[in-house]
Amino acid sequence: MISPLLRRLAAVAALAALTLAAPVPAVAAPVAPPAASDQSALATITWRLERAANPTADQLDAYNRITSAMNAAVARYNALSGGLGKSITVRYDPSVPTADGNINGTIRFGANRSYMSERTALHEIAHTIGVGTSAGWSRLGGSGTWTGAQATALVRQYDGSSARISTGGGHFWPYGLNYDNEWSTTNADRHVRIVAAMVADGL
Numbered sequence: 152m153i154s155p156l157l158r159r160l161a162a163v164a165a166l167a168a169l170t171l172a173a174p175v176p177a178v179a180a181p182v183a184p185p186a187a188s189d190q191s192a193l194a195t196i197t198w199r200l201e202r203a204a205n206p207t208a209d210q211l212d213a214y215n216r217i218t219s220a221m222n223a224a225v226a227r228y229n230a231l232s233g234g235l236g237k238s239i240t241v242r243y244d245p246s247v248p249t250a251d252g253n254i255n256g257t258i259r260f261g262a263n264r265s266y267m268s269e270r271t272a273l274h275e276i277a278h279t280i281g282v283g284t285s286a287g288w289s290r291l292g293g294s295g296t297w298t299g300a301q302a303t304a305l306v307r308q309y310d311g312s313s314a315r316i317s318t319g320g321g322h323f324w325p326y327g328l329n330y331d332n333e334w335s336t337t338n339a340d341r342h343v344r345i346v347a348a349m350v351a352d353g354l
Contacts, residue, residue, distance in 0.1 A: 194236025195229050196276065198258075201242045209262075213243045216267035217260050224272035231340055232347040239279055252278030254285055270334045274327070277346045281354040283321025291352055292318035299352025302345050309341055316345070 198221050203210055221241060228235060240257050247261035252275030260267055278284050291299045297316035306314045310325065322329050326341045346354075 194234045196225050196232075196235060196237045196239065198225055198239040198241055201240060209245075210243060213260065213262070213264075213267065216264060217241060217243060220267050220269050220272040221258075223269040224276055227269070227273065227339060228276060228343050228346075231343040232350075235280060235347060235350060237276070237279055239276065250275050252276065252284075254279060254281055265331070268331075268334075269339070270328050270331060273339060273342055274329065277327075277342070278321070280346060280350060282323065282327075282346060282349065285354055287349075287352075287354040288318075288321075291349070291354065292316075292323065295319060297323060297349070297352075299349060299354075301351045302348035305345055305348045 200214060200217060200221070202214060206214065221239075225239075238256055242257065242259045244259040245262035247259045249263060250258065250260045250266045250271050252258045256279050258272070258275045258279060260271075281288055291297055295318055297303060297318055302316055306316050306325070314325075316323050316325070323345075324333075326333075326338055326345050328334065328338065328342050
């Protein structure tokens, strides 16, 4: 005959065996939050073209030419300027004799198709950034020679130790792309880099 004490011990042992055999729910280890990533990106130049609701054939042709010119110019600036930021609004305005750019971020192209080119678009983007239109331009270029150290060093790298950037009438040269005869891929690239250096100087 089994004593009550032995019965109790057997019951406790059986219960312990059942408890140990029962599955234990898995507990997920806490997941560490993802490491903070650098979300900063270089500023870029962006642009949009104002279009008529029902454009004429003349307007459509102008829009196509302007779009091609601006896309090429903005791509060159964004590739070579090191992160200049500007939001530009472009208009087709037949009353404008050539084209113009303003520091407020507007560019107008006139009816003359010869100015609907990358050369002109690069030149006018420079005006929206501050060439000929900013207080920094007046301070650093008002004497007829650009006095900023970085752009001066760059033009000397291109053209020799005595080179300088001349200024006047809101424009600069060399590499200002003021006229079609200044155009080349090399000059276009140098134009963008000089404008970026002017900005670094305080344009």
